[in-house]
Amino acid sequence: MNRSLSRREVSSRRGWSLAEMLVVITVVGFLLAMAAPNLFSLLRASELSSQGEVMRNWLAQAQQQALSTGSDVEVRFYNFHDVASAQIVDEYRACQYFQYNDQGELAPLVEVYRLNDPVMFSRPLSSLLDPSKPGLSTGTVDAVTYFGSGLEVARVAYRSFRFRPDGSTDLPKNEQWYLTMVADEGASATPRNFFCIQVDPYNGSVREYRP
Amino acid sequence: MQPAHPKAPDHGFSLVELLLSMTVLTSIMLMFVGLLDQTQKTWEFSRTQISQFREARLAYDIISKNVSQATLNAYFEQVDAKGKRASDYADPKDFVPKEFQIQSELQFRTLQTRDLRVSGIVAPGPGHALFFQAPLGSTADQRYGPLTNLLNGRGYFVALVSDDSFRPTFLSSMYEPKIRYRLMEFLPPTERNQVYAAANEADANGGQLTDRAKWITVPLGTGGNSGSLRPLAENIVAFLVSPREAVADTGRATGVTDMAALAAADRDSTARVAPRFVYDSANPADASRWPLHTLPPLIVITMVAIDEVTAMRLEERYGQRFMDTFIPPNWMQAADAYQRDLNQLIEAFNRESTRPGGVDVSYKVFTSTIRINGAKWSVPPSSKSP
Numbered sequence: 033m034n035r036s037l038s039r040r041e042v043s044s045r046r047g048w049s050l051a052e053m054l055v056v057i058t059v060v061g062f063l064l065a066m067a068a069p070n071l072f073s074l075l076r077a078s079e080l081s082s083q084g085e086v087m088r089n090w091l092a093q094a095q096q097q098a099l100s101t102g103s104d105v106e107v108r109f110y111n112f113h114d115v116a117s118a119q120i121v122d123e124y125r126a127c128q129y130f131q132y133n134d135q136g137e138l139a140p141l142v143e144v145y146r147l148n149d150p151v152m153f154s155r156p157l158s159s160l161l162d163p164s165k166p167g168l169s170t171g172t173v174d175a176v177t178y179f180g181s182g183l184e185v186a187r188v189a190y191r192s193f194r195f196r197p198d199g200s201t202d203l204p205k206n207e208q209w210y211l212t213m214v215a216d217e218g219a220s221a222t223p224r225n226f227f228c229i230q231v232d233p234y235n236g237s238v239r240e241y242r243p
Numbered sequence: 244m245q246p247a248h249p250k251a252p253d254h255g256f257s258l259v260e261l262l263l264s265m266t267v268l269t270s271i272m273l274m275f276v277g278l279l280d281q282t283q284k285t286w287e288f289s290r291t292q293i294s295q296f297r298e299a300r301l302a303y304d305i306i307s308k309n310v311s312q313a314t315l316n317a318y319f320e321q322v323d324a325k326g327k328r329a330s331d332y333a334d335p336k337d338f339v340p341k342e343f344q345i346q347s348e349l350q351f352r353t354l355q356t357r358d359l360r361v362s363g364i365v366a367p368g369p370g371h372a373l374f375f376q377a378p379l380g381s382t383a384d385q386r387y388g389p390l391t392n393l394l395n396g397r398g399y400f401v402a403l404v405s406d407d408s409f410r411p412t413f414l415s416s417m418y419e420p421k422i423r424y425r426l427m428e429f430l431p432p433t434e435r436n437q438v439y440a441a442a443n444e445a446d447a448n449g450g451q452l453t454d455r456a457k458w459i460t461v462p463l464g465t466g467g468n469s470g471s472l473r474p475l476a477e478n479i480v481a482f483l484v485s486p487r488e489a490v491a492d493t494g495r496a497t498g499v500t501d502m503a504a505l506a507a508a509d510r511d512s513t514a515r516v517a518p519r520f521v522y523d524s525a526n527p528a529d530a531s532r533w534p535l536h537t538l539p540p541l542i543v544i545t546m547v548a549i550d551e552v553t554a555m556r557l558e559e560r561y562g563q564r565f566m567d568t569f570i571p572p573n574w575m576q577a578a579d580a581y582q583r584d585l586n587q588l589i590e591a592f593n594r595e596s597t598r599p600g601g602v603d604v605s606y607k608v609f610t611s612t613i614r615i616n617g618a619k620w621s622v623p624p625s626s627k628s629p
Contacts, residue, residue, distance in 0.1 A: 100304070
């Protein structure tokens with residue numbers, strides 16, 4: 033029995049050489065490196081626009097609630113940090129709206145809505161969150177009641193405004209009121225991508241602006 | 244003995260095999276991309292439809308809530324044989340009362356937008372304008388907050404408006420202003436309600452706004468920046484208002500169960516109450532069609548909305564005033580052609596969508612009848628007409 037194989041056949045069964053592997057890995061790595069930044073920015077952009085739309089609809093829903101029930105709806109923006117989620121500085125990261133209940137107390141109508149990383153409110157581009165602009169009420173709420181036991185602070189500060197039963201707001205009318213959401217761009221005054229939501233103080237209509 | 248593998252594995256794929264497999268792979272991938280693209284388009288379409296629908300519906304809620312509270316606050320006052328009031332005479336002794344008449348200083352008006360003079364807008368939009376007074380209690384000074392029944396003038400119409408004056412300031416340096424057809428809300432605060440101003444004198448002049456309508460013209464004239472005029476919804480390309488009688492209520496169609504007859508009576512009422520879509524509750528010249536100082540029992544409001552993508556493409560193709568392309572001359576001037584004119588616009592949109600190379604127009608028409616709670620239309624107007 034002749035089981036000897038030719039040289040050629042041996043080499044075809046030997047698999048790849050290290051050099052070949054290195055070349056292939058380099059090429060694949062290079063391609064991935066080329067694609068990754070674009071892919072990440074695409075993901076960030078889609079995350080920003082989806083959370084922006086949720087936020088916009090959320091505000092419109094709060095206004096609709098005031099309209100349809102004929103009673104004030106208070107919208108609150110919470111300012112806190114959460115070490116567990118690697119959010120170490122105080123920022124406005126969540127919101128919730130309230131209405132007076134049968135007992136005449138302001139009671140939450142919805143769960144706290146928290147923005148997900150990397151999307152955040154840009155403080156310099158959000159007049160609604162600007163402490164130098166008077167007109168919004170401020171206060172604090174019990175952290176455990178509203179946020180569960182996750183936060184290590186006892187009370188969470190908020191800024192709030194109200195939608196009136198006719199759909200208008202209690203915001204001062206001589207200012208423009210808006211929130212701008214950005215994804216991972218820090219506090220830049222001119223972000224490349226953003227989702228700006230404007231609340232008209234006169235008729236409460238909610239408008240969006242994006243690049 | 245033959246080797247375990249003959250020559251076959253040695254020579255790899257032939258060119259033909261390679262081409263064949265590449266073709267198959269490419270066609271499969273093309274199919275997937277096509278499918279993905281289609282899904283993406285459907286998703287985008289339904290998303291914009293939903294958000295557009297939401298904005299328009301919210302605006303619609305606000306309008307119907309406010310207009311249903313419209314009031315004229317009418318009262319009875321003695322008049323003499325010439326129809327003059329005691330206050331019209333310098334010496335009250337000259338006044339000889341004859342009968343009581345309904346009086347009111349307030350107004351309810353509908354008119355064509357082209358008759359409006361508004362500063363701060365690019366152009367009036369297609370359709371009609373609606374103006375009324377209602378106890379809405381919206382004030383400039385927050386301290387009046389508890390006075391929720393203060394009288395306000397309100398109005399609605401479509402106009403071509405730039406967002407320059409109301410968008411957030413930081414955007415101004417980054418982008419050109421966006422000019423769109425917007426549903427505008429006229430909402431001067433109570434402090435600037437001029438409805439009781441002395442110059443609101445009767446002056447019959449068709450649909451033109453005259454001195455009698457100072458409460459409308461003065462705040463509109465001072466423009467969009469003053470806060471008297473705010474955008475309520477974007478990409479509303481037509482706003483139509485048609486005051487009507489409540490046909491069944493007036494007894495005209497009592498006992499009629501025939502829907503076609505009711506519909507005919509309804510059409511009839513449209514043409515009778517405001518044949519040219521013009522209604523002025525305080526105009527004596529119109530008193531043959533409705534009792535002076537009365538509100539119409541019903542108004543039919545129609546809004547035509549498009550989505551932002553459509554608006555963008557139409558602007559690219561036909562310029563800012565793209566609605567001029569779709570609106571035929573004399574559109575919505577005669578109430579008896581209401582349905583025909585509305586269909587004309589819809590057909591024009593559909594033609595554009597099906598035309599090769601045309602813009603795919605995605606639109607939605609909202610129509611509904613709003614009952615005005617304060618209307619006391621007890622006298623059938625026909626009893627007054629010859």
